[in-house]
Amino acid sequence: MLTIETKNDYEYLRETFGTDGFPKEEIEHYVDAMRVPGAVTGALNWYRAAIRRVLSAKTPETKRIDCPVLVIWGEADPFLLPGCLDGIEAYARDIRVHRVPGATHWIVREQTAQVNEQIRAFLPAASFSHSFDRVVFDVAGTITLNTRLDL
Numbered sequence: 563m564l565t566i567e568t569k570n571d572y573e574y575l576r577e578t579f580g581t582d583g584f585p586k587e588e589i590e591h592y593v594d595a596m597r598v599p600g601a602v603t604g605a606l607n608w609y610r611a612a613i614r615r616v617l618s619a620k621t622p623e624t625k626r627i628d629c630p631v632l633v634i635w636g637e638a639d640p641f642l643l644p645g646c647l648d649g650i651e652a653y654a655r656d657i658r659v660h661r662v663p664g665a666t667h668w669i670v671r672e673q674t675a676q677v678n679e680q681i682r683a684f685l686p687a688a689s690f691s692h693s694f695d696r697v698v699f700d701v702a703g704t705i706t707l708n709t710r711l712d713l
Contacts, residue, residue, distance in 0.1 A: 572596060582668060627654040630688035634680050636665030636672070658684065 572593045579589045596602050631654040660680050665673050
């Protein structure tokens with residue numbers, strides 16, 4: 563099925579990412595990822611569900627998260643405004659929010675070192691109820707933990 567997202571070999575995606583300052587080589591990685599069958603549908607369904615929830619003013623029933631949660635938030639995100647964090651502590655027993663002034667929707671790309679620093683600090687300090695045999699993070703290609711972590 564041809565959509566605005568896939569029309570003209572993902573021209574819309576290239577323009578959108580280009581407007582956000584992504585280099586052409588990096589944009590091609592995103593285009594390749596969107597070529598995987600079902601990828602465009604999955605990505606768009608996430609946004610469709612979020613929009614429907616806002617428009618219907620219905621909040622789905624949620625369960626409180628019992629494991630530690632780290633939120634790294636770009637305060638200059640034009641899509642997810644700082645007010646989205648209001649009341650977030652009601653959703654998790656142990657939630658830590660790290661706000662990054664000047665960072666946008668693409669915080670992982672823009673502030674890779676700071677994101678990695680926050681994750682590295684969070685993991686050993688978090689009080690998990692079980693241990694991990696292997697934890698692998700690939701945040702802009704810089705974190706990989708392949709050792710046993712007893713957190």
